[in-house]
Amino acid sequence: MEILANLGIFLLMYVLIYGIYHIIKKLKNKERRLTRNRFYIPLILGIVFFSIGAPSLDSGLQQEYDKVVEQNKEMTSELGIVKSQVEELDGKYKNLEKDYKELKTNKDDSSSKLTEAQAKNKKLEGTNKELEEKIAELEDKNKSLDEQINDLKQTTASNTESSSSNNSSKQQSSNTNTSTNTASTTKSSKQQSSSSSTSTSTVSTIENFANCTELRKVYPNGVDSSHPAYQAKMDRDKDNFACER
Numbered sequence: 001m002e003i004l005a006n007l008g009i010f011l012l013m014y015v016l017i018y019g020i021y022h023i024i025k026k027l028k029n030k031e032r033r034l035t036r037n038r039f040y041i042p043l044i045l046g047i048v049f050f051s052i053g054a055p056s057l058d059s060g061l062q063q064e065y066d067k068v069v070e071q072n073k074e075m076t077s078e079l080g081i082v083k084s085q086v087e088e089l090d091g092k093y094k095n096l097e098k099d100y101k102e103l104k105t106n107k108d109d110s111s112s113k114l115t116e117a118q119a120k121n122k123k124l125e126g127t128n129k130e131l132e133e134k135i136a137e138l139e140d141k142n143k144s145l146d147e148q149i150n151d152l153k154q155t156t157a158s159n160t161e162s163s164s165s166n167n168s169s170k171q172q173s174s175n176t177n178t179s180t181n182t183a184s185t186t187k188s189s190k191q192q193s194s195s196s197s198t199s200t201s202t203v204s205t206i207e208n209f210a211n212c213t214e215l216r217k218v219y220p221n222g223v224d225s226s227h228p229a230y231q232a233k234m235d236r237d238k239d240n241f242a243c244e245r
Contacts, residue, residue: 005053011046015039157211209234212243221245 018039026032207229209215215229216222222244223229234242 002053004049008046008049008051008053011042012050015043015046018042215243216245219243 022032022034022039207218209218209229209231212222212234215234219227219229223242225235225240225242230242232242
């Protein structure tokens with residue numbers, strides 16, 4: 001049926017072209033007449049064939065139209081999907097823009113806090129250095145005070161040892177004087193001379209030292225309680241041995 005319709009269209013186009021050609025020729029030659037076999041027969045056949053095959057052409061166009069409509073619907077649905085995707089992407093873009101702004105503000109805050117922390121760190125380092133210097137000064141002062149204390153202890157020890165040695169010598173001299181006085185009252189002049197000689201000999205045997213350093217110069221290993229140089233003040237551990245090493 002479509003072939004008849006196409007054939008009818010072809011015949012009608014032939015008739016149209018022939019008619020235009022005949023009109024042009026008639027303008028030049030007015031006596032020229034239209035040939036019926038070339039004009040009317042193709043015209044009639046073209047009309048018949050076109051009328052018979054037109055419904056088939058119409059159905060084909062309808063099918064194409066339906067296809068176009070379906071494609072249009074599919075495209076509209078796809079367009080709606082694309083629009084929804086575009087809206088989703090737009091929302092995501094806005095969210096990302098908000099997140100970017102928040103991150104930027106947080107970065108600025110963190111950078112400001114970092115600068116503040118660095119400034120505080122510098123201040124703390126300065127105070128730490130000052131404290132270290134003060135500690136060093138205090139340690140120096142402490143060392144000097146310890147040295148002074150040690151000097152004072154040594155001087156006090158030497159003073160106490162010298163005072164104790166003086167007191168012991170005074171006691172010994174007083175004891176010898178009292179013994180000689182009692183002996184002179186009880187004995188005769190002969191006995192007085194003999195007692196004085198013995199007392200001088202006993203005094204000469206006693207050895208007095210101011211401290212252990214002087215005693216060790218004479219007796220490096222110290223002395224026991226039976227030795228004439230023994231003094232109780234030099235026996236600090238009370239083991240009857242003075243100035244032992």
